[in-house]
Amino acid sequence: EAGVTQSPTHLIKTRGQQATLRCSPISGHTSVYWYQQALGLGLQFLLWYDEGEERNRGNFPPRFSGRQFPNYSSELNVNALELEDSALYLCASSFDTGKETQYFGPGTRLLVL
Amino acid sequence: AQTVTQSQPEMSVQEAETVTLSCTYDTSESDYYLFWYKQPPSRQMILVIRQEAYKQQNATENRFSVNFQKAAKSFSLKISDSQLGDAAMYFCAYRTSSGSRLTFGEGTQLTVNP
Numbered sequence: 001e002a003g004v005t006q007s008p009t010h011l012i013k014t015r016g017q018q019a020t021l022r023c024s025p026i027s028g029h030t031s032v033y034w035y036q037q038a039l040g041l042g043l044q045f046l047l048w049y050d051e052g053e054e055r056n057r058g059n060f061p062p063r064f065s066g067r068q069f070p071n072y073s074s075e076l077n078v079n080a081l082e083l084e085d086s087a088l089y090l091c092a093s094s095f096d097t098g099k100e101t102q103y104f105g106p107g108t109r110l111l112v113l
Numbered sequence: 114a115q116t117v118t119q120s121q122p123e124m125s126v127q128e129a130e131t132v133t134l135s136c137t138y139d140t141s142e143s144d145y146y147l148f149w150y151k152q153p154p155s156r157q158m159i160l161v162i163r164q165e166a167y168k169q170q171n172a173t174e175n176r177f178s179v180n181f182q183k184a185a186k187s188f189s190l191k192i193s194d195s196q197l198g199d200a201a202m203y204f205c206a207y208r209t210s211s212g213s214r215l216t217f218g219e220g221t222q223l224t225v226n227p
Binding site: 033048050055090092101107 | 155158215
């Protein structure tokens with residue numbers, strides 16, 4: 001069974017540009033979570049999507065947004081990129097919320113120059 | 114707010130030996146889940162073990178086991194018969210039973226010496 005996939009693996013942008021990151025969950029999983037792993041800041045929760053709706057978001061500005069498609073894949077958009085947005089962005093999926101374990105993808109490394 | 118603390122930034126162990134990684138957490142919830150994930154140099158986050166707070170029995174997965182002390186809010190990971198492939202960053206994580214987000218500790222970098 002295929003795991004969580006993410007694309008692209010690496011992304012280089014300049015300050016002020018927009019970045020789009022993509023995630024495909026494990027088959028059958030309906031919830032998708034996004035985390036940011038920035039150097040020195042650890043892993044921080046960004047967003048949670050379930051059944052096409054944004055259910056919760058972490059302490060990030062509105063320029064971090066996303067959506068979930070009918071096939072449960074998800075997109076994370078980061079507008080007006082800043083240098084400190086450089087990080088590894090991890091996507092995870094689970095069957096549903098509450099009791100289910102989250103399984104992670106390999107991540108997208110975003111570098112903002 | 115829930116917090117997770119890993120007080121050992123780095124640990125090392127000899128191949129075939131046993132090592133214990135520490136994790137403490139702070140919560141006012143009574144029902145929650147605890148996890149250990151490993152992140153090797155490839156950066157893929159891999160689930161190692163999971164513990165439900167309502168279960169008194171400590172979880173075990175092959176060479177990996179936990180010592181869950183609910184009253185002390187402690188959740189340590191024991192790796193037996195350490196292998197070179199165990200070398201990775203290990204993260205302790207917490208989630209409430211009703212919540213969605215994982216709260217992670219700072220991580221412990223484990224080195225396995227041959």
